[in-house]
Amino acid sequence: MSIGQSIQEAVPFSYDEDVAFTKVTLWKRFRRHRLAMAGLVVLVCIVLVAVFAPMLAPFPPNHIDNVHWQGTPLPPCFENAKLCGGHPLGTDEVGRDELSRLLFGARASLQVGLFAVIIEIVIGSIVGAISGYYGGWVDYLLMRITDVFLSIPILPLLLVLTAIVVATSSRASLSFGVIVLVIGVLSWPNPARLVRASFLSLRNREFTEAARAVGNGDLRIIFRHLLPNAVAPIIVQATLDVANVIVLESTLSFLGMGIQPPTASWGNMLTGAQVNVENAWWAAVFPGIGILLTVLSINFIGDGLRDALDPGMH
Amino acid sequence: MLTYIVRRTLQAIPLLLLISVVLFLVAMKSSPAGPLTPYLTNPHITAADIARLRHNFGLDKPIWVQYYFWLNKTLHGDLGYSTSNAEPVTQAILQRLPATLELMGASLIIAITAGISLGIFSAVRPYSTADYIITTLAFFGQSMPVFWFALMMQLLFAVHGIPLPFGYEIQLPSAGMSSGSGFNLGDRIDHLIMPAFVLSLLQLALFSRFMRSSMLEVMKTDYMRTAAAKGLPFRTILFRHGFKNALIPVVTVIALSMPSLIGGAIVTETIFAWPGMGRLFINALQQSDIPLLMGYLNLTAILVVFFNLVADVTYAWLDPRVKFD
Numbered sequence: 001m002s003i004g005q006s007i008q009e010a011v012p013f014s015y016d017e018d019v020a021f022t023k024v025t026l027w028k029r030f031r032r033h034r035l036a037m038a039g040l041v042v043l044v045c046i047v048l049v050a051v052f053a054p055m056l057a058p059f060p061p062n063h064i065d066n067v068h069w070q071g072t073p074l075p076p077c078f079e080n081a082k083l084c085g086g087h088p089l090g091t092d093e094v095g096r097d098e099l100s101r102l103l104f105g106a107r108a109s110l111q112v113g114l115f116a117v118i119i120e121i122v123i124g125s126i127v128g129a130i131s132g133y134y135g136g137w138v139d140y141l142l143m144r145i146t147d148v149f150l151s152i153p154i155l156p157l158l159l160v161l162t163a164i165v166v167a168t169s170s171r172a173s174l175s176f177g178v179i180v181l182v183i184g185v186l187s188w189p190n191p192a193r194l195v196r197a198s199f200l201s202l203r204n205r206e207f208t209e210a211a212r213a214v215g216n217g218d219l220r221i222i223f224r225h226l227l228p229n230a231v232a233p234i235i236v237q238a239t240l241d242v243a244n245v246i247v248l249e250s251t252l253s254f255l256g257m258g259i260q261p262p263t264a265s266w267g268n269m270l271t272g273a274q275v276n277v278e279n280a281w282w283a284a285v286f287p288g289i290g291i292l293l294t295v296l297s298i299n300f301i302g303d304g305l306r307d308a309l310d311p312g313m314h
Numbered sequence: 315m316l317t318y319i320v321r322r323t324l325q326a327i328p329l330l331l332l333i334s335v336v337l338f339l340v341a342m343k344s345s346p347a348g349p350l351t352p353y354l355t356n357p358h359i360t361a362a363d364i365a366r367l368r369h370n371f372g373l374d375k376p377i378w379v380q381y382y383f384w385l386n387k388t389l390h391g392d393l394g395y396s397t398s399n400a401e402p403v404t405q406a407i408l409q410r411l412p413a414t415l416e417l418m419g420a421s422l423i424i425a426i427t428a429g430i431s432l433g434i435f436s437a438v439r440p441y442s443t444a445d446y447i448i449t450t451l452a453f454f455g456q457s458m459p460v461f462w463f464a465l466m467m468q469l470l471f472a473v474h475g476i477p478l479p480f481g482y483e484i485q486l487p488s489a490g491m492s493s494g495s496g497f498n499l500g501d502r503i504d505h506l507i508m509p510a511f512v513l514s515l516l517q518l519a520l521f522s523r524f525m526r527s528s529m530l531e532v533m534k535t536d537y538m539r540t541a542a543a544k545g546l547p548f549r550t551i552l553f554r555h556g557f558k559n560a561l562i563p564v565v566t567v568i569a570l571s572m573p574s575l576i577g578g579a580i581v582t583e584t585i586f587a588w589p590g591m592g593r594l595f596i597n598a599l600q601q602s603d604i605p606l607l608m609g610y611l612n613l614t615a616i617l618v619v620f621f622n623l624v625a626d627v628t629y630a631w632l633d634p635r636v637k638f639d
Binding site for chain 2: 035144145147148151152153154155156157159160161163164167243247250251254255257270273274277278281284285287288291292295296299300303
């Protein structure tokens with residue numbers, strides 16, 4: 001994604017090798033970043049809520065309240081305790097409990113974010129490692145492919161790919177796995193560039209020479225000696241990309257090309273709310289706050305990690 | 315310098331060709347009938363008709379032959395016929411281009427002026443309350459999903475309106491780019507304010523963060539200390555010596571923000587019913603209009619590659635330390 005990419009290019013990630021990276025010093029540095037700590041607390045709460053959603057939710061997420069709902073969304077209880085019919089945050093346009101759907105929506109967002117980034121980092125690390133380690137024409141070829149994927153704006157490309165999935169089978173086939181896969185497979189170029197840059201500087205260092213002299217194979221050198229040394233920038237990139245992917249997934253779902261109803265996602269909850277924004281503000285406000293809070297806290301954590309892992313910057 | 319520009323431009327050509335190959339393969343191979351997909355659901359068109367159309371359009375030829383035909387036509391300015399708009403793709407895109415350029419241009423201007431001003435304002439007083447507020451707000455701006463921000467702006471300024479003293483009210487139009495058919499500058503601006511601001515938010519936040527860190531970096535340099543030691547007034551130091559140098563990395567960031575601006579425009583245009591390319595794209599998407607989707611994706615890729623080139627060239631031009639090899 002362009003944000004991550006531009007951040008790397010303007011602020012080259014270089015850390016001082018002399019600083020010892022023990023877990024204790026890292027945690028100490030991270031703790032000094034107040035916003036990152038606040039982000040961590042909020043994110044832990046959101047994760048807990050997502051994990052225990054089935055226990056916390058007052059209603060099943062797809063349950064339509066036929067008793068109270070009369071065709072218009074029910075208001076939240078703090079706005080109108082008589083009309084809310086026991087729904088703390090009201091209902092959506094077809095009478096489903098807003099709070100329950102919010103809790104289950106957190107699951108969708110976090111899962112897509114986590115799994116897509118795992119795919120992205122695995123592909124990106126492998127491509128970047130091969131490219132940076134071997135250099136030469138392999139590097140040239142892989143980097144041109146990377147350029148191709150970086151030059152096509154990701155949102156329209158994602159929309160076209162998901163639309164093709166819909167056209168070839170059906171809208172219902174846009175399952176969770178498909179969304180995760182498409183996003184993950186399309187966002188590897190940024191980590192690939194990052195890992196390649198680290199490998200270019202690491203492959204000529206003495207410990208690499210030593211590892212080779214002892215008779216280690218390429219694979220062992222790459223995975224045992226080089227990759228662990230390149231892990232700091234990958235962690236920061238991965239964290240920030242979880243935030244990017246969550247925004248991307250909710251945008252896709254909002255446009256009808258992501259997680260499909262009736263499964264609740266914060267993005268597709270807002271699609272329905274858009275039509276009723278005049279008489280049901282709650283349905284338009286709460287899912288967005290969910291996305292904003294999650295993404296914001298992950299971005300704060302990413303910033304804190306960057307500072308903690310890269311003391312040279314401050 | 316000129317040879318550098320020429321060389322970089324020549325390097326962009328194989329990249330664009332490679333992009334078009336990838337997009338062509340995606341469009342032709344992964345949809346059930348390529349550009350004929352919309353006809354599959356039409357009850358008046360039989361399987362025999364599809365087969366005939368396939369033959370007539372050359373879709374039964376090997377894929378590289380098809381690509382050659384496509385490339386040949388594209389280079390002659392013919393992007394094919396849009397099935398969802400019943401007009402040539404080139405015409406459909408050119409008709410919507412001005413609206414998109416107006417929206418993107420306005421939001422870039424907002425993002426650049428406000429972002430850079432806020433960044434300098436923060437950098438001049440680092441770790442002050444104002445700096446913390448601006449930096450935190452920038453994080454909010456960066457984390458805000460565009461479509462939700464658009465909805466909230468509509469809720470605030472279009473649905474309810476913000477009451478002002480003396481019975482006035484801020485109420486902005488939330489759909490389209492003008493009301494009525496004639497050209498009315500005030501009306502056009504009214505329609506532009508909300509979508510342009512919504513689209514600019516992410517860039518604004520990004521630019522202000524970059525400007526701040528770049529300015530802080532520059533303020534630590536020796537030449538800034540020298541300028542201060544000479545007794546120059548603070549304003550002169552800041553703008554003559556500091557600002558110019560701090561701007562160099564920010565210019566790159568501005569040029570590289572193109573892909574996210576294009577993505578944001580799709581969302582913004584959809585929500586504000588803005589008659590631009592983004593909405594054209596979404597319509598084409600819903601009707602499997604492959605020629606139009608291809609045209610749009612190639613055009614945006616050209617834009618991105620062009621602005622990457624601009625980023626490199628301006629960087630080399632602004633920073634005399636960069637050597638062209």
